[in-house]
Amino acid sequence: xxxxxxxxxxxxxxxxxxxxxxxxxxxxxxxxxxxxxxxxxxxxxxxxxxxxxxxxxxxxxxxxxxxxxxxxxxxxxxxxxxxxxxxxxxxxxxxxxxxxxxxxxxxxxxxxxxxxxxxxxxxxxxxxxxxxxxxxxxxxxxxxxxxxxxxxxxxxxxxxxxxxxxxxxxxxxxxxxxxxxxxxxxxxxxxxxxxxxxxxxxxxxxxxxxxxxxxxxxxxxxxxxxxxxxxxxxxxxxxxxxxxxxxxxxxxxxxxxxxxxxxxxxxxxxxxxxxxxxxxxxxxxxxxxxxxxxxxxxxxxxxxxxxxxxxxxxxxxxxxxxxxxxxxxxxxxxxxxxxxxxxxxxxxxxxxxxxxxxxxxxxxxxxxxxxxxxxxxxxxxxxxx
Amino acid sequence: xxxxxxxxxxxxxxxxxxxxxxxxxxxxxxxxxxxxxxxxxxxxxxxxxxxxxxxxxxxxxxxxxxxxxxxxxxxxxxxxxxxxxxxxxxxxxxxxxxxxxxxxxxxxxxxxxxxxxxxxxxxxxxxxxxxxxxxxxxxxxxxxxxxxxxxxxxxxxxxxxxxxxxxxxxxxxxxxxxxxxxxxxxxxxxxxxxxxxxxxxxxxxxxxxxxxxxxxxxxxxxxxxxxxxxxxxxxxxxxxxxxxxxxxxxxxxxxxxxxxxxxxxxxxxxxxxxxxxxxxxx
Amino acid sequence: xxxxxxxxxxxxxxxxxxxxxxxxxxxxxxxxxxxxxxxxxxxxxxxxxxxxxxxxxxxxxxxxxxxxxxxxxxxxxxxxxxxxxxxxxxxxxxxxxxxxxxxxxxxxxxxxxxxxxxxxxxxxxxxxxxxxxxxxxxxxxxxxxxxxxxxxxxxxxxxxxxxxxxxxxxxxxxxxxxxxxxxxxxxxxxxxxxxxxxxxxxxxxxxxxxxxxxxxxxxxxxxxxxx
Ligand SMILES: Cc1cc2nc3c(=O)[nH]c(=O)nc-3n(C[C@H](O)[C@H](O)[C@H](O)COP(=O)(O)OP(=O)(O)OC[C@H]3O[C@@H](n4cnc5c(N)ncnc54)[C@H](O)[C@@H]3O)c2cc1C
Ligand code: SF4
Ligand code: SF4
Ligand code: SF4
Ligand code: SF4
Numbered sequence: 001x002x003x004x005x006x007x008x009x010x011x012x013x014x015x016x017x018x019x020x021x022x023x024x025x026x027x028x029x030x031x032x033x034x035x036x037x038x039x040x041x042x043x044x045x046x047x048x049x050x051x052x053x054x055x056x057x058x059x060x061x062x063x064x065x066x067x068x069x070x071x072x073x074x075x076x077x078x079x080x081x082x083x084x085x086x087x088x089x090x091x092x093x094x095x096x097x098x099x100x101x102x103x104x105x106x107x108x109x110x111x112x113x114x115x116x117x118x119x120x121x122x123x124x125x126x127x128x129x130x131x132x133x134x135x136x137x138x139x140x141x142x143x144x145x146x147x148x149x150x151x152x153x154x155x156x157x158x159x160x161x162x163x164x165x166x167x168x169x170x171x172x173x174x175x176x177x178x179x180x181x182x183x184x185x186x187x188x189x190x191x192x193x194x195x196x197x198x199x200x201x202x203x204x205x206x207x208x209x210x211x212x213x214x215x216x217x218x219x220x221x222x223x224x225x226x227x228x229x230x231x232x233x234x235x236x237x238x239x240x241x242x243x244x245x246x247x248x249x250x251x252x253x254x255x256x257x258x259x260x261x262x263x264x265x266x267x268x269x270x271x272x273x274x275x276x277x278x279x280x281x282x283x284x285x286x287x288x289x290x291x292x293x294x295x296x297x298x299x300x301x302x303x304x305x306x307x308x309x310x311x312x313x314x315x316x317x318x319x320x321x322x323x324x325x326x327x328x329x330x331x332x333x334x335x336x337x338x339x340x341x342x343x344x345x346x347x348x349x350x351x352x353x354x355x356x357x358x359x360x361x362x363x364x365x366x367x368x369x370x371x372x373x374x375x376x377x378x379x380x381x382x383x384x385x
Numbered sequence: 386x387x388x389x390x391x392x393x394x395x396x397x398x399x400x401x402x403x404x405x406x407x408x409x410x411x412x413x414x415x416x417x418x419x420x421x422x423x424x425x426x427x428x429x430x431x432x433x434x435x436x437x438x439x440x441x442x443x444x445x446x447x448x449x450x451x452x453x454x455x456x457x458x459x460x461x462x463x464x465x466x467x468x469x470x471x472x473x474x475x476x477x478x479x480x481x482x483x484x485x486x487x488x489x490x491x492x493x494x495x496x497x498x499x500x501x502x503x504x505x506x507x508x509x510x511x512x513x514x515x516x517x518x519x520x521x522x523x524x525x526x527x528x529x530x531x532x533x534x535x536x537x538x539x540x541x542x543x544x545x546x547x548x549x550x551x552x553x554x555x556x557x558x559x560x561x562x563x564x565x566x567x568x569x570x571x572x573x574x575x576x577x578x579x580x581x582x583x584x585x586x587x588x589x590x591x592x593x594x595x596x597x598x599x600x601x602x603x604x605x606x607x608x609x610x611x612x613x614x615x616x617x618x619x620x621x622x623x624x625x626x627x628x629x630x631x632x633x634x635x636x637x638x639x640x641x642x643x644x645x646x647x648x649x650x651x652x653x654x655x656x657x658x659x660x661x662x663x664x665x666x667x
Numbered sequence: 668x669x670x671x672x673x674x675x676x677x678x679x680x681x682x683x684x685x686x687x688x689x690x691x692x693x694x695x696x697x698x699x700x701x702x703x704x705x706x707x708x709x710x711x712x713x714x715x716x717x718x719x720x721x722x723x724x725x726x727x728x729x730x731x732x733x734x735x736x737x738x739x740x741x742x743x744x745x746x747x748x749x750x751x752x753x754x755x756x757x758x759x760x761x762x763x764x765x766x767x768x769x770x771x772x773x774x775x776x777x778x779x780x781x782x783x784x785x786x787x788x789x790x791x792x793x794x795x796x797x798x799x800x801x802x803x804x805x806x807x808x809x810x811x812x813x814x815x816x817x818x819x820x821x822x823x824x825x826x827x828x829x830x831x832x833x834x835x836x837x838x839x840x841x842x843x844x845x846x847x848x849x850x851x852x853x854x855x856x857x858x859x860x861x862x863x864x865x866x867x868x869x870x871x872x873x874x875x876x877x878x879x880x881x882x883x884x885x886x887x888x889x890x891x892x893x894x
Contacts, residue, residue: 011710014680039677039727041760041776042767050762051869057854058872061759064681064793108687112708130694138690149475150505151688152681152793155855156476163855169429169448170478237769252770391893444846463862465846472850486845493845493882495890500816503851503876505685505795522843524862575862577843577883588893609893664839666886 002030005373009037012112013381014065015357020246023373032368033244034361034380035251047351052078052320052342053159055351059338060153062355065108068101068144069331069356070338071157073223077340078159080225080325082318089312090161092304093147095222097154097162098329099301100143103181104151105332106267106290106297107136109384110192113287116378117195129191132184136294139181143301146170161315171305178302185294192291196284209283209379211366215269216258216335216359221300223329223336230326232259233337235354241362253358262362265334266383267293283367283382290332290384320346331356333384357385388644390587392606393613397598397633398625408457410547411595412603414625415485415515416457418591418615420450421624422483427615428512430479432486434464439540440532441525446473459517461546462525463575467493474510481512488583488592491516495588513615516586518594518604518640520548520647527573535570536563549595579654580665584644591616597640598633604640669807670717672704673750674740676733677760677776678724682751683707685793686721689800696800699807719806720744721799725753725760726782728775734782741783746806748787749821750799752874754779755788756827759872780825787814788821790875792853816885820875827875829856829866831884837863841883848877 008018016038022031043059050058056074060067072094079086086094111133118126141151146166148154156163166174200206218227235254242248255262263269267289271277277289320342327338334356341349360383367383368376389395400406400413402420409416422428433456435445442464447453466486473479484494491514498508523531532538532546536555545556552564586592590612597604607616619625630637655665673683683705687693700719704711714720720740727733740747752758757778765774780788789802805813829852836842844862856870857877864877878884 007712009706009712011706011712012708014707016675016706037732039730039733039776040767040770040773041677041727041763042765042773045764045767046762054869057870058759058762061679061681061792061872064679064684067679067681108684115710127694131691134687134690134693137687141688145506146475146478149471149855150853152505152684153853155853164472164476167448167477170476173478252773254769390891463844465844465849465859465862468846468849468859470847470850487843489843489882490845492886492890493847495893496882496886497847497851497880499801499890500798500880500887501795501801502789502791502798503795503853503874503880504797505688506797507795508797575843576840580841581843588891664835664841664884666841666883 007377010377010380012115013385014063015385018250019376019380021368021373021376027372027374029369029371029373029376032365032376033242033247034364034368035247036253036361037250038252040252044351044353047348050348052346052348055340055348056157056159057155059353062353064152066101066105066331066333066356067153068098068148068157069329069336071154072098073327073329073336073338074340075157075159076223076225076327076329077325077338078327078342080327081323081340081342082321082325083323084160084316084318086161087313087316089165089309090314090316092308093162093165093314094157096301096304096308097144097147097157099221099297100140100147102140102297102332103143103294103301104137104140106294107133107140107188109290109332110188113381114195116381117199132188136181136184136188139177142177143174146174158315160318163315165310165312165314168310171310175302175305178298178305182295182298185298189291189295193288196287200282200284203375205371207282208371208375209367209382210280211363212280213261213363213366214258214263215272215279216263216265217270217273217330218328218335219330220270220274220296221330225326225328228328228335233257233354253361255362256354256359262366263359264363265356265359269334270330283379286382320344333357334359360385386645386648388641388648389585389606390608392608394607395630395637396605397602397628397630398605399602401624401626404454405457408454410457410459412593412598412601413457414593414603414605415517416453417624418513418515418619419447419453419483421619421622422513422615423448423450423453427481428483429481430473430477431483432466432469432473434460434466436460440528440543440546444469446477446479448477448479458545459547461548462523462528466490471504471507474507480510482510483513483515484511485515485517487519487522488516488586489581491586491589492583513611514589516589516592518585518592518596520584520643521574521578523570523573524575527575531565531570531573535565538563579651580658582648582651584647585640596643597630597635597637602633604630604637668701669719670703670715671700672714672717672720672744673702673707674704674714674720674722674736675706676722676724676736676754676779677727678751678753680707680723682723682793685796686799688796692800696803700803714739714743717744719746719748721748721750722754722779723750725757725776725778727773728777729765729773737779737782746786747783748789748802749779749785750789751794752790752792752872755790755820756825756873756875758792758874761873778825780821785821787817788824789817790820790824790827790879792872792874792876812889816887820879824875827878828873829868829871829877831878832864832866832881835878836881836883843883845882847880847882851876851880
């Protein structure tokens with residue numbers, strides 16, 4: 001006989017959601033529904049008829065944790081639509097601001113998950129980790145503050161490139177901050193991996209939360225619209241995806257599918273596609289991949305500081321014409337896609353967003369299924385949504 | 386009525402830096418303090434009003450003594466210095482910022498430090514606020530009318546302007562000096578100045594102006610612990626010469642008289658606006 | 668200890684991230700209060716009775732769950748703080764108009780201040796970490812003088828826009844051109860031209876910060892005290 005368990009609201013992640021689990025007599029989840037319950041503010045329809053410059057500003061406010069990725073994907077989409085080429089230094093700074101965001105978002109996520117892996121008598125370690133994480137977040141946000149203009153909702157990400165370049169002083173400040181981050185990221189990686197390995201060992205299910213679905217990723221540190229076959233991407237309404245009335249009427253997202261099935265995006269997906277990270281393992285591997293990505297991101301950020309010409313042009317002239325474009329940026333949590341149809345009057349005709357985290361909603365369900373229900377939230381949190 | 390606001394000490398002072406004395410307005414207190422701050426790591430960026438040509442003023446973040454010198458001298462027109470405060474912290478990466486401003490701008494800075502709603506990570510990076518005395522200000526084209534129509538000097542020929550001894554003075558690059566009675570400039574004043582009751586930048590760390598001291602010297606109010614610290618250091622390190630205010634002419638009495646004149650006149654204007662039912666800052 | 672809850676309505680979570688951007692100070696803040704509810708940081712699933720509720724986000728009037736949370740906050744908290752533009756002034760959600768999948772009916776969003784009685788409102792998108800901490804600290808210390816401007820905004824500040832600079836300052840012969848509004852604007856919608864703010868209307872997200880920051884509308888007396 002199947003029991004229905006409801007966890008509402010789910011905690012320690014961004015947004016509002018609930019879990020509905022159908023559990024068998026052994027406590028194993030047969031069927032999971034992970035439902036987003038955040039009301040739809042409707043950024044796609046909000047933008048229709050508005051000047052294109054408003055788009056990046058508005059869409060950043062979809063998510064206060066990964067605002068930067070929405071701003072970048074939005075600009076990329078509009079630039080693609082009108083054939084605008086961002087100058088090299090603008091592009092480098094844009095990549096840098098995106099990495100800054102990753103350098104804060106990933107540690108924040110570690111902060112939200114540590115309580116799953118720490119034991120009650122490890123209060124001191126907890127404080128130590130929180131301090132370490134806050135120190136790392138501070139560097140990530142500093143990058144966004146300086147390059148993006150504001151740490152949260154950076155207004156320097158504009159259509160055509162970046163509003164301004166940075167000064168030599170700012171550059172050197174970032175350099176030293178990033179070098180500190182590098183050290184901290186190592187420490188966090190080691191400590192965090194240890195905690196996860198210990199947890200899995202104690203739980204006794206080494207593949208906790210594994211699934212057999214494919215991965216989706218376009219790039220390691222930025223985003224690449226040509227790396228994904230867009231004809232294979234669809235978004236379907238929950239009415240078509242779920243067979244459960246409550247699920248259909250509760251969730252507020254559409255379900256994205258790649259070649260007809262859900263696909264996992266995010267740190268593990270990127271490291272599997274572009275590196276040699278283990279595929280198909282426990283969902284908790286994603287936590288490790290995330291900690292590893294902190295290192296990749298800080299190295300690339302340091303490299304950009306070397307490459308960027310602080311006297312170079314960062315923003316192209318923008319001339320509007322009729323067109324359709326796709327903007328892709330690898331958000332901390334998955335591939336983030338914006339699609340914009342623009343008119344020659346400079347206004348948005350239509351706009352579509354496949355927000356990064358929506359990829360992982362159906363995947364979370366698959367990852368939870370087949371495992372004891374008490375681990376459902378731990379698995380969900382590995383996905384950072 | 387209290388003419389000056391809180392202060393610890395008031396003196397007459399002048400810079401000892403030759404390059405400052407060449408371009409500054411009065412005793413060069415502002416530029417010297419900023420150069421001193423930048424050279425001694427007390428400041429890493431300062432906000433000044435640059436001359437964009439023909440005395441059009443634009444705010445600038447200066448990070449070198451040269452840039453401070455370029456922006457020395459008074460521009461008698463509105464310059465939104467505070468508008469670049471955020472970029473000083475962001476794109477410029479500064480952490481110890483000096484700001485110069487008219488009394489109203491100093492008040493704006495104090496407000497954003499106490500209520501930093503839209504100023505993420507800014508308040509703790511403001512290290513020194515220097516205020517300059519101010520009786521009134523002019524919109525740019527108001528200034529232009531004063532200079533070109535009343536003084537008969539082409540804006541592009543002007544090297545310095547000054548207010549003093551009841552007159553508005555214009556100095557040209559051809560070595561000429563023109564002056565008109567200050568009264569003639571009143572019609573060109575920014576009317577928003579008429580609700581302003583602060584003459585000596587009462588909320589600054591250090592405030593300075595020409596009034597009260599002899600030509601080439603400045604009257605300086607040292608108001609806060611921060612202001613006192615940097616001022617004393619500057620004197621110790623020989624960047625400034627100082628005289629007791631009691632020993633100079635015309636002395637503090639004149640500053641008091643002008644401060645009270647401004648306060649009384651503009652308090653009346655505030656009352657008048659209230660009577661009409663118009664809003665006033667509260 | 669004072670019980671504090673953080674409640675999220677229709678928001679982006681940026682206001683909470685802003686609070687977290689106090690970095691090392693965050694632990695001090697958390698140590699001086701008892702955080703009884705914060706879905707993003709802790710595993711409590713029901714809003715308990717509390718002294719202060721920091722509420723982030725606007726209310727979707729077309730979503731009964733959203734309305735219920737607003738009602739619950741009103742019942743459970745002694746002091747309700749509208750944290751950030753969405754809750755205080757509507758912010759970017761003023762532009763919502765619905766018709767989007769998968770919930771085409773979610774079309775009407777109002778700031779919390781227009782739905783329940785709110786005691787303090789902090790505008791800004793997001794408000795700075797420093798401002799959030801100042802308000803929390805003042806609320807803990809009962810410093811009503813400091814909080815007065817936020818109390819006024821809670822009562823009558825829900826309609827905010829860059830246009831306020833025109834109607835309340837420039838048009839009223841009060842703007843002296845300091846440029847504070849331009850620096851404050853989180854979207855850089857304000858440029859100073861001829862010593863006056865020029866607001867690019869279509870970049871304004873109605874966060875309310877420019878007029879809140881203007882020294883020519885409000886200049887609380889306590890600012891006069893300097894050391
Ligand atoms: C509009 C106005 C009215 C004034 N009215 C009086 C007065 O009635 N009585 C009096 O004693 N003094 C007045 N002053 C101040 C005086 O003119 C000098 O600026 C002051 O004495 C400083 O001189 P200094 O030699 O120490 O400074 P300097 O070393 O020459 O440096 C002056 C600094 O002020 C900045 N600055 C110049 N113009 C402006 C501006 N418009 N807004 C903001 N910053 C600016 C410059 O960038 C420079 O950094 C006024 C100044 C202004 C701008
Ligand atoms: S008179 Fe007052 S308001 Fe006018 S510029 Fe001077 S300080 Fe500012
Ligand atoms: S006010 Fe801004 S930061 Fe805060 S929730 Fe709203 S959109 Fe996000
Ligand atoms: S903050 Fe107020 S006084 Fe200053 S420029 Fe803006 S509107 Fe004018
Ligand atoms: S102009 Fe800028 S600061 Fe003012 S309400 Fe609009 S977005 Fe906010």
